[in-house]
Amino acid sequence: MYNIFITLIVCVFCGTQATKIPDRLLNNGMKIPIVGLGAMDITEQAVRDAIDLGYRHIDTSHNYHTSDKKNWSEIIIGKVLNDVFKTGKIRRQDMFIVSKLEADYHQRQRVVVGIKETLTNLGLDYLDMYLVHHPNSSAPVNISITETWQGMIDVLQANLTRSIGVSNFNEQQIDEISKLGVIPVTNQVLCNPYVVQKPLLAYSDKHYTTLTAYSPIGGSRYPNLLKDPKLVEIAGKHKITAAQVALKFQVQRDVIVIPKANTLKYLKENLDLFSFSLTDQEIKDIEALNKRN
Template sequence: MPIAGFGTSFATEQSIRDALEAGYRHFDTSLNYMNKDETIQMEIVMGNVFNDVISSGKIKREELFIVSKLEEWDHQRDRVPIAITQSLTNLGLDYLDLYLIHGPESTERKNVSLVETWMGMNDVLESGLTKSIGVSNFDRTQIRSILGTGVVPVTNQVISNPYWTQKPMLAYLQSHNITMTAYSPMGGITDPDLLKDAKLNEIAQFHRVSNAQIAMRYQIQRGVIVIPKANHQKYIVQNLDLFSFNLLDYEMTEIEALNKH
């Protein structure tokens, strides 16, 4: 999985094209993600773009790493193959590279255990509809509940940024050889003022990069996958430029100290 990916919630067709042009190959989406205008599912938008670039020979399917997610209304074991098939139809693909349980919330309400849902995820893995499976928004107890009931999830996708470092979660996942994927790496709706932070700005000026690049480079150096979203070409390109500089050890410590959650 490329450590830097592209988030697609409320994205546009042009932003997907710009991201591919900039060099992104890892794209994160879900069945319930809509485009910026909230008129069409992002999977369908992405499918149209992927069909164009693959059929033209510009990019091969195996060069892409496509992630989608199982929504809460499909947590029953027999619904998982139906759900992933719908996503594949929307995307115009034969398989996903990674399929995630979007969240554990619905299992209690619908009398579906996480183990049942996870077995459904194992089913679609075994049938070749996805190359790997993982989870999103799981806490440690929920992850423990599925360990030993099938393959180990390859990642847990959670909110994480310098204001919400998720340090205990990262340590737990690493102890089980599970990666962490950070959504809202630039603050998102929970911490909208993150990119105005004085310390991030100070470090960014020293390295002559943006505050957003500092926030994401922090994750890269922890071994955390990032999936920022942007609809402006300038930021799409900038958000992928994370490998031309390194944060110093004391800078990593200063960023860790910004944690508020």
């Protein structure tokens, strides 16, 4: 564990103090900012604000909507990136853009269709990471995960993405696709203080992949997470928020986090994780909150 490299990301637009955001090393040698912006139900302004604040990792999917349900997340992210790149202050290589293959595209020959639609939406020539969003294909067609993974290898070899990974996979499924010769760089799963994922994290460390946590501060599944007395108690000791405790818990375990926020206040708060540390006992206390085996 602890394969973290420190990168100085300068906030070139907003004039605020530069934020040091650690990178997580991937098994292909690439580095990904350990804190990213989850872009489901996001607003265009939030994407702009996030980049202004220093976010360089944005996570979306082909089927994600904006918060008002009137547009697709990929499209508004592409619009913002186009504007940002035009200024010349941030280059394409400064950003780490992640999107996902949805179930309708699981046939090997359709994986390339899916990623090209995503790239068109984003206005990009390549992704930094492309994930299989779920192991199950759309009914009534039952596509094996190995067929889908072969399609993912195809788009990797075609340089349409720089890395490939999965989401919502278990250990056995990762073992199965890894036999094709390319190990996923990450497995993006539900992970927070109520769903600690300790066995899956141990598996990931052993098999040279990473874990990415979605809904790291609860999300719709655990809307009351940030009211948990233990998280509130720890937050009080450090003079921070319960959300920052939940996120720092992951960062100290080398877990990549992609919290969603649509307000400037919370976007800032979710980045402000590197001026404090949780104690070993606090990490154990948070792990004890786990509600799922």
